[in-house]
Amino acid sequence: QVRLVESGGGLVQTGGSLRLSCAASGSIFNINVMGWYRQAPGKQREWVATITNGGTTNYRDSVKGRFTISRDNARSTVYLQMNSLKPEDTAVYYCNRYFAPFPWGQGTQVTVSS
DSSP: OOOOOEEOOOEETTOOEEEEEEEESSTTTTOOEEEEEHHHHHHHHOOEEEEEEOOOOOEEEGGTTTTEEEGGGTTTTEEEOOOOOOGGGEEEEEEEESSSSOOOOOOOOEEEOO
């Protein structure tokens, strides 16, 4: 069973940037699609971005042009570069396998102040 550990969150001002990392305890080489998700207070978890092994990416409309997902299979790590952050991006961010998710990690808190 793969264990996922997210890191890199913090408190930033509107317009700031953060880079999130997600380290997997096992290889992600054979995992075709990895994704980042987020859950804001009082809301359901939502999908943010996905990336395939071939590098194809997809983003929810609200983050397009601001967020960039990437992966390093050799390091079993998935990244999320977040620029031009907005208060509505405030949430706990998680990563996981898109199809048949593993048990969810603890996530990393991102707080954007106005």
